[in-house]
Amino acid sequence: MQTKSITKVAAVLLALTAGSALAVPGKPVPGSVQGQVLDSRGQPLEGVQVWIKPVVTTGVAEVLTDEQGRYEVTGLPPVGYQALAWLQVPYQGKMFCSRLAHPKTSDYNTFNPRDGLIRNFRWQLSGRIPGNEDYSDLGYFGGSLPLMAGFGQERWATQNDEIELQLTPVGPLIDGSAGKPLTRRAPARGMVLDVPIGTYRVKATFISATGKREPLQVSDSDGHYAGEATVHFTPSGTLCKGTSGGAPGRAYVYWKFI
Numbered sequence: 001m002q003t004k005s006i007t008k009v010a011a012v013l014l015a016l017t018a019g020s021a022l023a024v025p026g027k028p029v030p031g032s033v034q035g036q037v038l039d040s041r042g043q044p045l046e047g048v049q050v051w052i053k054p055v056v057t058t059g060v061a062e063v064l065t066d067e068q069g070r071y072e073v074t075g076l077p078p079v080g081y082q083a084l085a086w087l088q089v090p091y092q093g094k095m096f097c098s099r100l101a102h103p104k105t106s107d108y109n110t111f112n113p114r115d116g117l118i119r120n121f122r123w124q125l126s127g128r129i130p131g132n133e134d135y136s137d138l139g140y141f142g143g144s145l146p147l148m149a150g151f152g153q154e155r156w157a158t159q160n161d162e163i164e165l166q167l168t169p170v171g172p173l174i175d176g177s178a179g180k181p182l183t184r185r186a187p188a189r190g191m192v193l194d195v196p197i198g199t200y201r202v203k204a205t206f207i208s209a210t211g212k213r214e215p216l217q218v219s220d221s222d223g224h225y226a227g228e229a230t231v232h233f234t235p236s237g238t239l240c241k242g243t244s245g246g247a248p249g250r251a252y253v254y255w256k257f258i
Helices: 002-019
Strands: 033-038 049-054 061-064 070-073 081-091 094-099 143-149 162-169 182-187 191-195 199-207 213-219 229-232 253-257
Touching: 033 049, 033 081, 049 070, 061 070, 143 182, 182 191, 199 253
Parallel strands: 143 253
Antiparallel strands: 033 070, 049 061, 049 081, 081 094, 143 191, 162 182, 162 199, 199 213, 199 229, 213 253
16 A cells, blocks of 8 residues: 555655646645755845655656746655755856755754645855755865875875865855955865855875974965965856765865975
8 A cells, every 4th residue: 555655645746746846936735845045145046956855755746946036846646755966067168056944043954745845945155054964075066175195195194194275266156245254174195164155275284193284385276386376167067957965076185395
């Protein structure tokens, strides 16, 4: 009996993928989910991919937002779902994929659309993804900067050493905003997490396990080193839907002792 029910849910969702209507403002009808997708400045986003995905079976209802950033999926069976959305953004000649955020933490919970409900989204450049237990860069809306020790050095970092990065935006960030200078620390063998996608001028300081600080030379590749370097993010992958993780891009920072 349970197998028949799950099969029926999957069949209905496949039909909804092709036939979901775009939303019009109003109270959600029973068995429906509707909402609006906004950018980081509060403006509507058109053409965003929204998934209403069941948590206990296969199938997904997929719909694109209209010119007002609105969407609606109707006729959903009364089971548990999650609402997910992704935005593809061209930036400096590359195509990045950003998972979009909910405005409230409680909106990440599984829901039943029996009475109809609203799930809105917004474009968030950084922050932890609620409900994501992955503590790598997949658990954040921002990008990451892996710290790569340059070859040919006489000294090496230990597991207890850290590196502090000073990051200054060069030009606008991926959403067109100016950004702001950042100072971030991470294990010397790790990566700096959750940085808004952009181009940055980078300076680095080595912090030993005893607290001693010393400047480092840096590079955007294991080549020319200097007191500062300009690093560019590259996309994490080519697919732009289906994952619950973040990590829209990475910018590698190579470092050497002076």
